[in-house]
Amino acid sequence: MRIYISVDMEGLAGVAHPHQVTFGPNGPDRADYDRSRALMAGEANAAIAAAFDAGADEVVVNDSHWSMRNLRAEDLDPRARLIVGDKPLSMTQGIGEAGDGAFDAACFIGYHAGAGHPTGVIAHTYSSATIMEVRVNGVPHNEAGLNAMRVGHHGVPVALVAGDDALAGEVELLLPWAERVVVKRALGYSLAESLSPEAARQAIGEGVQRALDRLDELRLLEPALPAVVEVDFRFPAHAAFAAVLPGAERSGPRSVRIEAEDGEAAFRRFLALHRMAAASGL
Ligand SMILES: [Zn+2]
Structure with missing residues (x-):
């Protein structure tokens, strides 16, 4: 059994404020961010250990937050492999590339609710600066949903x-077969009532065990085809830059719509729209 683990930072126990998940020369303090890196490794290690306990032969971890160079390799369970560096395929790097082989299931750790959620902690979808909502076939998709669509195309169910x-509520609608582990109660964008890191690790380990015990019940997220991807951006200029992508059309002042022939293409077109909007510089 091969297990893929994508680890983000905003959804970790003990994290509630944007200043805990990034740093900059004139921005948040590096000390808070470095503590979050340790919390990230702690939850990842809980999932890794549970996967091996459940019979995994190989566990691959993708660092899926911000620069994607947050996890310190030396902090991770030495049995796991780590995907670290600049990633064309972002939060699902390591799936579907030649030589990656097949995975039996994927786990998403430290994830967060989608852009616009009324209370979700640091709720956003790929970009806080540019994206207001992403829909696939008219249904809002958070990062878990978009990433599940891509890994689903490659035969990998989200476990x-x-x-x-807040994230758990969205996942119940998008991926009802997936085990949901709640490590904190969202009280607002930068406010949470959190489990201790230790309790969160325990809950994640038990969740992974439960999920891998019922692999046969997991399903693939496969959109009806052709899939219609629509992105509402923050500013019309974002939509103008994104609409340069061949096949994309401006569906509203701030919105761009594009069709895709399968889940892989839908994810890639979303990612391209997101990156082209960022090129506006706004
Ligand atoms: Zn993140």
């Missing part, structure tokens, strides 16, 4: 999603 209760 577990860990984060706050």
Whole structure:
């Protein structure tokens, strides 16, 4: 059994404020961010250990937050492999590339609710600066949903999603078969009532065990085809830059719509729209 684990930072126990998940020369303090890196490794290690206990032969971890160079390799369970560096395929790097082989299931750790959630902790979808909502076939998709669509195209079901209760509510609708581990209660964008890191690790380990015990019940997220991807951006200029992508059309002042022939293409077109909007510089 091969297990893929994508680890984000906003949905970890003990994390509630944006200043805990990034740093900059004139921005948040590096000390808070470095503590979050340790919390990230702690929850990842809980999932890794549970996967091996459940019979995994190989566990691959993708660092899926911000620069994607947050996890310190030396902090991770030495049995796991780590995907670290600049990633064309972002939060699902390591799936579907030549030589990656097949995975039996994916786990999403430290994830968060989608852009616009009324209470979700640091709720956003790929970009806080540019994206207001992403829909696939008219249904809002958070990062877990978009990533599940891509890994689903490659035959990999999502077994577990860990984060706050706001995320759990969204996952129940998008990926009802996935185990949901709630490590904190979302009280607002930068406010949470959190489990201790130790309790969160325990819950994640138990969740992974439960999920991998019922692999046969997991399903693939496969959109009806052709899939219609629509992104509402923050500013019309974002939509103008994104609409340069061949096949994309401006569906509203701030919105761009594009069709895709399968889940892989839908994810890639979303990612391209997101990156082209960022090129506006706004
Ligand atoms: Zn993140």
